[in-house]
Amino acid sequence: QSALTQPPSASGSPGQSVTISCTGTSSDVGGYYYVSWYQQHPGKAPKLMIYEVSKRPSGVPDRFSGSKSGNTASLTVSGLQAEDEADYYCSSYAGNNHFVVFGGGTKLTVL
Amino acid sequence: QVQLQESGPGLVKPSETLSLTCSVSGGSISSYYWSWIRQPPGRGLEWIGYIYHSGTTNYNPSLRSRVSISVDTSKNQFSLRLSSVTAADTAVYYCARHKGPPPFDYWGQGALVTVSS
Numbered sequence: 001q002s003a004l005t006q007p008p009s010a011s012g013s014p015g016q017s018v019t020i021s022c023t024g025t026s027s028d029v030g031g032y033y034y035v036s037w038y039q040q041h042p043g044k045a046p047k048l049m050i051y052e053v054s055k056r057p058s059g060v061p062d063r064f065s066g067s068k069s070g071n072t073a074s075l076t077v078s079g080l081q082a083e084d085e086a087d088y089y090c091s092s093y094a095g096n097n098h099f100v101v102f103g104g105g106t107k108l109t110v111l
Numbered sequence: 112q113v114q115l116q117e118s119g120p121g122l123v124k125p126s127e128t129l130s131l132t133c134s135v136s137g138g139s140i141s142s143y144y145w146s147w148i149r150q151p152p153g154r155g156l157e158w159i160g161y162i163y164h165s166g167t168t169n170y171n172p173s174l175r176s177r178v179s180i181s182v183d184t185s186k187n188q189f190s191l192r193l194s195s196v197t198a199a200d201t202a203v204y205y206c207a208r209h210k211g212p213p214p215f216d217y218w219g220q221g222a223l224v225t226v227s228s
Contacts, residue, residue, distance in 0.1 A: 032212070034212040034213055034214075036213050036214035036215075038156075038215075044220075045205055045218040045219065045220055045221050046156065046205075046215075046218055047218075048214050048215065048216055051213070051214035051216075052214075057216065089155065089156055091156070091213055091214075092213075093212040093213055096169065097172060098171070098172065099158060099161070099169055099171070100158045100212075100213045101158075102155055102156040102157065102158070103155065104154075104155045105155045105156075
């Protein structure tokens with residue numbers, strides 16, 4: 001069982017928007033602004049898409065956005081494109097002992 | 112462009128020690144933290160531990176008794192040792208870079224390690 005809870009699947013048609021949630025506790029998501037989101041295509045390494053809740057690394061399209069409210073973080077993908085189909089993992093800093101926890105992943109399907 | 116590359120045996124026998132090395136190119140290993148993260152087949156990600164270039168380490172409490180991470184700054188490499196492995200340790204093992212608290216901004220391509228006799 002993963003420390004952070006994500007829905008196992010999400011889907012949307014091209015051009016639509018989809019939001020993926022990530023629920024933790026006050027010891028991780030709710031306690032820090034170090035929430036990150038990673039995209040993983042089959043057989044590939046995870047790729048950083050969002051960090052510190054809502055910041056995008058250079059090169060990541062602005063169709064990807066992040067937010068947080070209380071113990072739940074969210075990733076929104078707007079204007080869905082076929083190449084967005086992938087697994088998405090959230091993670092949160094959890095203090096020096098546990099350091100980082102991950103969600104179980106959400107498989108995003110572009111219909 | 113920073114690149115990370117994992118290397119090591121792809122097959123380890125139960126009860127033996129898994130050993131992997133991550134080679135860093137395109138940048139210095141200094142001034143950064145370096146983590147090992149694993150992903151069992153078809154499952155999610157699990158952080159194993161990190162090392163700072165100075166040698167300071169931090170391990171996942173669930174693996175702490177079996178894990179050791181070391182760094183060789185002269186070779187721009189860091190290594191993972193996981194002892195007393197079982198089938199549950201079968202996974203793709205990734206090395207990754209971070210500046211302190213996550214995010215992990217650079218990842219290796221991953222190395223599949225299978226634990227089997």
